[in-house]
Amino acid sequence: xxxxxxxxxxxxxNIAGTVDVAAVVEQVxxxxxxxxxxxxxxxxxxPGQELIKKTIAENQLDGVVVAACSPAxxxxxxxxxxxxxxxxxxxxxxxxxxxxxxxxxxxxxxxxTRKAVAVTRSIVEKVARNEKLEPISAAVTHRALVxxxxxxxMQAALDVANAGFPVILVERQGxxxxxxxxxxxxxxxxxxAPDLLQKMVHQVMDHPNIQVLTGAEVxxxxxxxxNFKVQVELCQEGQSEPVxxxxxxxxxxxxxGWERYPQARLPExxxxxxxxxxxxLAFESMLAPGGQIRRPSDGKVPGEVVFVQCAGSxxxxxxxxxxxxxxxxYVAKQAMVFKERVPDGQPYVFYIDIRxxxxxxxxxxxxxxxxxxxxYLRGKxxxxxxxxxxxxxxxxxxxxxxxxxxxADLVVLATPLAPSPGAVDLGQxxxxxxxxxxxxxxxxxxxxxxxxxxxxxxxxxxxxxxxxIPETVAQASAAAAKALQLFSHEKMTISPLVxxxxxxxxxxxxxxxxxxxxxxxSIHPLWNIATVNASLCQSCGACVVACPNKASQVHNWRPDxxxxxxxxxx
Amino acid sequence: xxxxxxxxxxxxxxxxxxELCYHCHKCTAGCPVVDQMEYGPDRILRMVQFGxxxxxxxxxxxWVCVGCETxxxxxxxxxxxxxxxxxxxxxxxxxxxxxxxxxxxxxxRLFLGLVQRTGRMHEISLLALHKLWTLNLFSxxxxxxxxxxxxxxxxxxxxxxxxxxxxxxxxxxxxxxKQVPNGD
Numbered sequence: 001x002x003x004x005x006x007x008x009x010x011x012x013x014n015i016a017g018t019v020d021v022a023a024v025v026e027q028v029x030x031x032x033x034x035x036x037x038x039x040x041x042x043x044x045x046x047p048g049q050e051l052i053k054k055t056i057a058e059n060q061l062d063g064v065v066v067a068a069c070s071p072a073x074x075x076x077x078x079x080x081x082x083x084x085x086x087x088x089x090x091x092x093x094x095x096x097x098x099x100x101x102x103x104x105x106x107x108x109x110x111x112x113t114r115k116a117v118a119v120t121r122s123i124v125e126k127v128a129r130n131e132k133l134e135p136i137s138a139a140v141t142h143r144a145l146v147x148x149x150x151x152x153x154m155q156a157a158l159d160v161a162n163a164g165f166p167v168i169l170v171e172r173q174g175x176x177x178x179x180x181x182x183x184x185x186x187x188x189x190x191x192x193a194p195d196l197l198q199k200m201v202h203q204v205m206d207h208p209n210i211q212v213l214t215g216a217e218v219x220x221x222x223x224x225x226x227n228f229k230v231q232v233e234l235c236q237e238g239q240s241e242p243v244x245x246x247x248x249x250x251x252x253x254x255x256x257g258w259e260r261y262p263q264a265r266l267p268e269x270x271x272x273x274x275x276x277x278x279x280x281l282a283f284e285s286m287l288a289p290g291g292q293i294r295r296p297s298d299g300k301v302p303g304e305v306v307f308v309q310c311a312g313s314x315x316x317x318x319x320x321x322x323x324x325x326x327x328x329x330y331v332a333k334q335a336m337v338f339k340e341r342v343p344d345g346q347p348y349v350f351y352i353d354i355r356x357x358x359x360x361x362x363x364x365x366x367x368x369x370x371x372x373x374x375x376y377l378r379g380k381x382x383x384x385x386x387x388x389x390x391x392x393x394x395x396x397x398x399x400x401x402x403x404x405x406x407x408a409d410l411v412v413l414a415t416p417l418a419p420s421p422g423a424v425d426l427g428q429x430x431x432x433x434x435x436x437x438x439x440x441x442x443x444x445x446x447x448x449x450x451x452x453x454x455x456x457x458x459x460x461x462x463x464x465x466x467x468x469i470p471e472t473v474a475q476a477s478a479a480a481a482k483a484l485q486l487f488s489h490e491k492m493t494i495s496p497l498v499x500x501x502x503x504x505x506x507x508x509x510x511x512x513x514x515x516x517x518x519x520x521x522s523i524h525p526l527w528n529i530a531t532v533n534a535s536l537c538q539s540c541g542a543c544v545v546a547c548p549n550k551a552s553q554v555h556n557w558r559p560d561x562x563x564x565x566x567x568x569x570x
Numbered sequence: 571x572x573x574x575x576x577x578x579x580x581x582x583x584x585x586x587x588x589e590l591c592y593h594c595h596k597c598t599a600g601c602p603v604v605d606q607m608e609y610g611p612d613r614i615l616r617m618v619q620f621g622x623x624x625x626x627x628x629x630x631x632x633w634v635c636v637g638c639e640t641x642x643x644x645x646x647x648x649x650x651x652x653x654x655x656x657x658x659x660x661x662x663x664x665x666x667x668x669x670x671x672x673x674x675x676x677x678x679r680l681f682l683g684l685v686q687r688t689g690r691m692h693e694i695s696l697l698a699l700h701k702l703w704t705l706n707l708f709s710x711x712x713x714x715x716x717x718x719x720x721x722x723x724x725x726x727x728x729x730x731x732x733x734x735x736x737x738x739x740x741x742x743x744x745x746x747x748k749q750v751p752n753g754d
Contacts, residue, residue, distance in 0.1 A: 304571060346571050369589040375572060375619065378593075399593040400616045 002128045005036040005061040006120060007052060009043035009068035011098055018102040020113040024067065027117040033128045035059055044074045049081040056085040063087070063127040067095040067120040088132035090496070090556060095123040122568040129561045133496040136534045140226035141250035142487045144480075145170065147218055147426070150178020151197070151469060152461025152476045153255035154204045159480030160253075161209035165487050168247050169204065170232055171214045176201045178257050179462075184287035186469055187333040187364060193469075194289070219244065221430050224535040225456030226250045226492050251456050251483035254432065254440055255476065256420040258462035261312055265319065269311055269413055270384045276302075276391050277384060277411045279311075280330060287337050295410050298389065302345065302409035305338055306393045307331045308381045309351040311413035320416045320437060325466040327414035328355045332368040334412065339372040347374045348406060350381050350395050358468070377404060384411055417466040431519070432457050439465045450478045455535075458482045497555050498537035499544070501530045505551035515546035573621030580618050583657035590647040591615045597641035597651050607631040611641045611651035618654065627662040631655070633671035676703050686740055689730035693723045 006028045010016035021039040029037040036059045040048050043066055052064060064087065066078045071094040079089035097116040105112035144160045146153045149171030157167045175181075177197055186193040204210055213234055220231040228249050233242040263271035263279055270277040275297040286293045295302050309327050312319030328351070335347035349368075354376075356362040368374040379396035386392070390407040397404055419438035427434040432452040433441045440463050443451040450458050458479035461472040486492065499512075499520070506529040513521045513530065520536035521543055523529070530543075530552070543552040550559065581588060591612070598610035609617065609631050617626050626632065635655040642650030662669055669675055680699045685691060697714065701707050717723050730736070 366590055370587055373574065373589070397616075397620075400613060400620070 002033045002063050003035045003059065003061050004031075004033045004063040004065060004124055004127055005052070005055050005059060006034055006038075006065045006067065006124065007043050007048075007055075008037070008039040008097075008116075008120070009048070009066065010039060010041045011069060011102075012041065015068070015098050015102045015116075018106050018109055018112050019097060019116045020109070023113050024097075024116050024120060028067075028120050028124065031121055031124050033063075033124055036061065043068050044077055049077070052078065052081050053085040056082065056087055061087060062091060063130065064092040065095055065120060065123045065127055066092070067097045067116065067123075069098040070094070070096045070100070090133040091127060091130050093123050093127050093130070095120040118569045122565040125564040125568045126556075126561050129558070129564060130556050133555060135493040136496050136498075137491045137493050138226060138535050140486060140489060140492050141228070141248050142166075143168070143247070143249045144251045144253060144483045144487075145218075145228070145230050145247055145249040146253045146255055146460075148178065148255035148257055148420075148461070148463065149173070149176040149204075149212070149214065150255060150257045150461065151180045151200070152257065152463070152472045153178070153253070154200050155473050155476035156253045156255060156458075156460045156480045156483075157204060157210050158200070158207065159477050160483055160487075161207050163480075163484050163487075165209065165484070167210045168232075168249065169210055169212045170216045170218055171212070172217055174215050176204060176212065176214065179281075180469065182281055182284060184284045184289070184291070184337070185333070187329045188360060190333065190337065213245075218426065218429065221252070224533065225454075226486060226535065228252060228456065251458065251486050252430065253458045253460055253476075253479045253483060254426070254430065254452070254463050255460040255479075256423050256426065256440075256463040258417040258466065259420050261319070261415040261418045263413065263415060266312055266413065266415070268318070268383055269308065269381065270386070270391070270411070271311075271413060271415075274384065274386050274391055274411075276386075276409065277413060279413050279415045280327065280334070283334055283412045287334060287341075293338065293341055300409070301342060303342070304346050304348070304406065304408045305335075305410045305412065306381075306391075306406055306408040307335060307347065307349045307412045307414065308384075308393075309349060309414045310380065311415050313414070313416040314352065320418070322416075322437060322466070323355060324414070324417040325355070326417065326468045328365065329358070329361055329468065331412075331414050332356075332365045332374070335374040336368050336372045339374065347372070348393075348408075349374055349376045350393075351376060351378060352380055353378070358470075379404075417462060420463065423463065430454065430457055439463065450475055450482055456486065494534050495539075496534070497539050497557075498534045499532045499539065499541075499552055499554050501532060502551045502553065503527075503529050505549045506530050507549055507551075509548065511546040511548060512543035512552050515542040517542060572619070573623055576621045576623040577618060579661065580654060580657050583660060584650075584653045586649050586651075586654050587647065588615055588618050588649060588654060591619070591649055592647070594646065596644050596646065597649075600640050600644050602638060602640065603634055603636055606634045611635075611655070614658075615649065615651060615654060618658075624667075626658055627665065627667035628670055629658075630670040632658045632662065633669070633674035673704055676700065682740075686736065688727050689733045689736045690728055692727035694718075694725060695727055 008021045008024050010021055025037045025039050028034055036055055040051055042048050064082050075094050079092045082092040083089040097119055101112055101116045143166045145168045146157045147170050149169055157169045161167045180197050205212060216232050216234045218230060219233050222229040230247045230249060231244055233244050235242045260281055276295045285291050293301060309331055313324040331349055335349060338347050354365055356365045369376060377397045379398045381393055381395040383394040391411050393406045393408050395404050423438050424434045431454045435441050440459050442449045442464055443453050460476035460479040508523050508528045510523055518536045518538050520533045522531055524531045539554050541554055544554060593612055595612050598604055598612040601611055604610045614631060632655050637652045639652045642652055677700055680696055684696055
């Protein structure tokens with residue numbers, strides 16, 4: 001027989017306004033496992049927690065039920081209080097009588113009280129059967145592997161390396177720098193950008209903690225957070241066959257960046273057909289130091305240049321549904337640099353709307369309009385075709401409600417930032433999901449933007465979605481911080497609420513291995529029984545359902561507990 | 571390519587950052603005479619951005635504007651559209667464009683002549699002169715009569731003391747007019 005104490009929270013009027021808390025206390029006190037029951041205005045407050053601690057000492061409690069809000073809210077609070085009074089924290093549970101009772105049955109007070117009693121008594125049944133558990137500890141390899149050697153990957157590698165941990169930086173291309181190396185300069189600080197990148201490449205190459213592998217690709221990833229085994233294939237010069245190396249690392253940072261969108265997919269804009277219709281990166285190489293602004297068709301310096309924003313972006317029918325985020329700004333930059341180099345020329349920009357959200361960004365676009373006389377035309381281009389040596393652009397200006405035809409010398413399409421080819425494939429190897437467009441998916445769109453759903457694998461830069469350089473650098477540093485958080489401990493603690501196997505019942509049939517979506521189950525080669533890797537297990541219960549012998553169980557969610565809870569509720 | 575000579579001319583004369591207009595329409599939404607206009611201030615600014623000189627100089631809108639500057643007071647980009655319209659009027663006048671509202675030009679001239687002579691506006695004189703010029707003798711008579719009855723408009727013109735200073739202002743302004751930047 002347990003000695004369980006039950007504490008019913010008023011939560012001000014949140015619970016007590018609907019549920020008769022005194023009646024709940026009275027009904028729950030009758031349960032044979034309950035030796036103490038009381039109600040209090042705010043259980044989560046300091047006096048509320050003190051009440052729990054005092055009662056544990058006075059009544060020698062060995063289990064606690066707090067009938068209050070959702071466990072997502074304050075389970076940790078109450079378990080900490082219970083543990084400080086000497087009771088195993090896994091012998092404390094929350095009965096949710098707020099979100100699932102008082103808030104949803106505000107007009108049925110009597111029924112709500114009955115339901116609160118049933119829910120609380122069912123949790124009493126559970127706690128009476130809860131095991132005392134201790135957190136599991138596992139080793140952490142203090143080394144990171146970064147996939148991608150662009151600005152994102154280099155920043156993340158530098159941050160981890162500067163904190164004193166070794167980093168392996170894997171780059172598919174022959175050199176570091178990524179897409180930023182192809183830019184003539186960046187908006188806001190046009191001249192400094194290429195120099196800054198070169199400085200960064202040197203810092204990475206010379207860093208004693210960073211091992212740079214160029215011409216290398218990640219082939220396989222095994223293991224789990226803190227303990228990954230990554231196989232990398234390296235194509236070395238003079239060797240026909242790639243050489244494979246295996247690295248043991250504790251964290252992975254995915255920084256695979258973006259790729260050019262195929263222009264041929266934009267036939268209505270003459271993409272891939274008309275030589276004087278080029279994309280933004282092609283124009284970058286003309287603007288780069290040493291480059292020349294000349295039309296591809298005849299080498300003449302173009303006079304009238306039309307920039308087409310959203311050429312494929314925000315166009316689910318013909319292109320991609322998302323906004324590529326950087327085009328509004330780089331088009332303003334390119335138009336300004338063009339006007340500076342070709343003062344007699346005239347840049348036009350067709351846009352749907354200007355997305356210049358960033359510090360100093362809108363002012364920058366305004367400078368393009370006022371100082372460089374770039375003519376912004378609000379409307380989407382409908383068609384681009386060749387006529388003689390001109391490229392005719394058909395568009396509209398919705399601000400004045402008229403159609404426009406511009407005979408241009410050169411057209412620059414701001415095509416979408418596409419995800420890196422192979423991102424989806426790499427995602428499968430990492431067990432990190434990618435979205436419908438091929439970008440890596442963050443664990444939570446608002447609150448966990450640099451993590452994947454696989455613990456220990458983090459995201460940086462355009463691999464997760466189109467981003468400009470400052471945002472990329474910020475996310476890369478954030479991903480590094482997440483990896484360092486992991487490395488700040490000698491060992492990591494894992495929740496003991498994971499699956500377990502009763503060896504006597506296990507027939508090693510392997511049903512659990514197939515059922516587990518996290519790769520946490522395997523058959524032990526020596527003992528020939530199913531095992532659980534606690535680091536990978538997410539306590540989903542798929543193995544429990546799959547096991548024909550009921551040998552698989554999840555700690556503190558055993559079938560006998562669930563049946564006892566159901567008996568109490570029904 | 572837009573007529574940048576014209577755009578520069580309007581920019582210089584009006585001293586307004588016309589390129590900054592993002593056409594939120596706030597000026598037009600608050601303009602008290604917009605129902606009398608064909609385009610309204612915001613479309614006028616767009617036409618300047620496009621360099622549509624002939625259309626603008628021949629537009630009635632530039633003469634319909636009463637210069638109340640509500641548009642400029644409300645503009646988020648501090649563009650005073652009234653001053654842009656003023657600049658357009660000056661160019662139209664300087665270049666002898668086909669003016670859509672000759673009556674308005676006459677009104678301006680009468681107004682300036684009257685102020686030059688007396689140093690102060692005299693409504694009844696202005697109205698009488700304007701009616702003679704336009705031969706539009708009988709419009710708005712009841713309203714005028716009511717204003718006189720209520721003592722809102724003085725019958726006798728008042729002449730100010732500092733007429734020599736007024737003359738100086740006219741002389742300076744007249745010499746400035748010759749400096750209107752040329753479109754060509």
